[in-house]
Amino acid sequence: xxxxxxxxxxxxxxxxxxxxxxxxxxxxxxxxxxxxxxxxxxxxxxxxxxxxxxxxxxxxxxxxxxxxxxxxxxxxxxxxxxxxxxxxxxxxxxxxxxxxxxxxxxxxxxxxxxxxxxxxxxxxxxxxxxxxxxxxxxxxxxxxxxxxxxxxxxxxxxxxxxxxxxxxxxxxxxxxxxxxxxxxxxxxxxxxxxxxxxxxxxxxxxxxxxxxxxxxxxxxxxxxxxxxxxxxxxxxxxxxxxxxxxxxxxxxxxxxxxxxxxxxxxxxxxxxxxxxxxxxxxxxxxxxxxxxxxxxxxxxxxxxxxxxxxxxxxxxxxxxxxxxxxxxxxxxxxxxxxxxxxxxxxxxxxxxxxxxxxxxxxxxxxxxxxxxxxxxxxxxxxxxxxxxxxxxxxxxxxxxxxxxxxxxxxx
Amino acid sequence: xxxxxxxxxxxxxxxxxxxxxxxxxxxxxxxxxxxxxxxxxxxxxxxxxxxxxxxxxxxxxxxxxxxxxxxxxxxxxxxxxxxxxxxxxxxxxxxxxxxxxxxxxxxxxxxxxxxxxxxxxxxxxxxxxxxxxxxxxxxxxxxxxxxxxxxxxxxxxxxxxxxxxxxx
Numbered sequence: 001x002x003x004x005x006x007x008x009x010x011x012x013x014x015x016x017x018x019x020x021x022x023x024x025x026x027x028x029x030x031x032x033x034x035x036x037x038x039x040x041x042x043x044x045x046x047x048x049x050x051x052x053x054x055x056x057x058x059x060x061x062x063x064x065x066x067x068x069x070x071x072x073x074x075x076x077x078x079x080x081x082x083x084x085x086x087x088x089x090x091x092x093x094x095x096x097x098x099x100x101x102x103x104x105x106x107x108x109x110x111x112x113x114x115x116x117x118x119x120x121x122x123x124x125x126x127x128x129x130x131x132x133x134x135x136x137x138x139x140x141x142x143x144x145x146x147x148x149x150x151x152x153x154x155x156x157x158x159x160x161x162x163x164x165x166x167x168x169x170x171x172x173x174x175x176x177x178x179x180x181x182x183x184x185x186x187x188x189x190x191x192x193x194x195x196x197x198x199x200x201x202x203x204x205x206x207x208x209x210x211x212x213x214x215x216x217x218x219x220x221x222x223x224x225x226x227x228x229x230x231x232x233x234x235x236x237x238x239x240x241x242x243x244x245x246x247x248x249x250x251x252x253x254x255x256x257x258x259x260x261x262x263x264x265x266x267x268x269x270x271x272x273x274x275x276x277x278x279x280x281x282x283x284x285x286x287x288x289x290x291x292x293x294x295x296x297x298x299x300x301x302x303x304x305x306x307x308x309x310x311x312x313x314x315x316x317x318x319x320x321x322x323x324x325x326x327x328x329x330x331x332x333x334x335x336x337x338x339x340x341x342x343x344x345x346x347x348x349x350x351x352x353x354x355x356x357x358x359x360x361x362x363x364x365x366x367x368x369x370x371x372x373x374x375x376x377x378x379x380x381x382x383x384x385x386x387x388x389x390x391x392x393x394x395x396x397x398x399x400x401x402x403x404x405x406x407x408x409x410x411x
Numbered sequence: 412x413x414x415x416x417x418x419x420x421x422x423x424x425x426x427x428x429x430x431x432x433x434x435x436x437x438x439x440x441x442x443x444x445x446x447x448x449x450x451x452x453x454x455x456x457x458x459x460x461x462x463x464x465x466x467x468x469x470x471x472x473x474x475x476x477x478x479x480x481x482x483x484x485x486x487x488x489x490x491x492x493x494x495x496x497x498x499x500x501x502x503x504x505x506x507x508x509x510x511x512x513x514x515x516x517x518x519x520x521x522x523x524x525x526x527x528x529x530x531x532x533x534x535x536x537x538x539x540x541x542x543x544x545x546x547x548x549x550x551x552x553x554x555x556x557x558x559x560x561x562x563x564x565x566x567x568x569x570x571x572x573x574x575x576x577x578x579x
Binding site (some may be wrong): 082083084085086087088090091094122123124125126127130151159161162164165166167178179181182184199238241242243244249250281284316318319320324329330333339340342386 | 425428429430433435438439440442443451464466473475478479480481496499500501502533534535536537538539540541546552553554555570
């Protein structure tokens, strides 16, 4: 099947204006601005069943409808912070198929009446930001961005904004704080960005992959998009596959394939043909899935993965084989979360600090009382953190101890 | 020389990205800009940014302290930032980092005696399928180096040392 998002794999040079145009590029945006009302664009996206690809899976069209129309100006912000360990899909989209992403930003902007959009990139994507700046300039030159587009009164500018190394800025309100020139610490929600966002104005924040879906949805219709995937999860998803597999990488699949298709089909199976042990379906923020036959035959869609006691999240699938101890894995993930906790809420700042200290001790020797203490700290953090970061940190700890008790036996 | 005198074009262009009453938004891009020069943000530059954006020096300092890519102390001309987070560690990043340190004769966090290379261990860089990998932060910004071997990394180190001397 031809790719929907990773179209550069089928169409060489789609990163040039000419080739992108020859393949239908910018038509959806031009058509929307010239012939459609903004709310009609939102309706198509809503009917397509597209859900946020950054991890939360929130219906995209509904998010756009939440924009407060009594408060102006409106902003669109593309979340290109991509910092979840195991996620590396947005980088490929921006580097290889930049115009489809930028056209998605433009369509979202038109749909919510924004005349300015920001792309927030993690600071490490320095070269990607410079590249997007070039591509934005090419669009301006070709008349797809700027003032009074296509002879209408609609104007749009897109700007890049570079972060500087902080996982928490992937959280949408921390990201907005960061654009405002502050430390990237999450705000208390509600209010949510569609009513109080950038500079206190209504703002839509969408992930790069989410936005990259929009041009083809507008070109081919909601029904076309819904014809791919499952009843629960419409369309296609990029799976970032990493860990102990033979062929790690990004794989775009319609929802509804299985973990087995992904790991053994696309990924070529486990390194050295070892037995698979566990799957982390959403990067470091995952609950562990015991990789038995039932799990491997589970459909890759939001609802089915939930039946395994885990979330699909951003679909950054980290594969663990039998050479790896789950204690070692959570020692790594907690080291990460301790480093990335923004420090604003006590639960996350202190909880991760203490989990990290306990795991350091466990790396040398596992004692039953330390396992119990670790489990207790994680359990006590749950439901008490200001944002999802603290909550995510506890998932692998709790499910690791519950589902892989042999790896936490006293030694 | 003030910021606006030194980088008139860049400062104007960066400020134009944000609404005129939201100048503070330019603090991150300006920090990236001034850091290229010395590899860290000098006290003078910090004061200059505060003045340009009409915020306090403390506010600028809080940004430098919060974000890991800003530095307030001098290190090697090139910071080699090796990812050894979970996905990279599952693909040999620990052994790579240890071998690299061994080859350079320094530990993580240290700088080579010629002041050219600092080795740092960092969290996920979104290149999990191409481990071992690292980024180099230096006078030209940040560059990724994916699917690296020790041999190719040492070649890069030699090249950086050579070009680093020419730069200064």
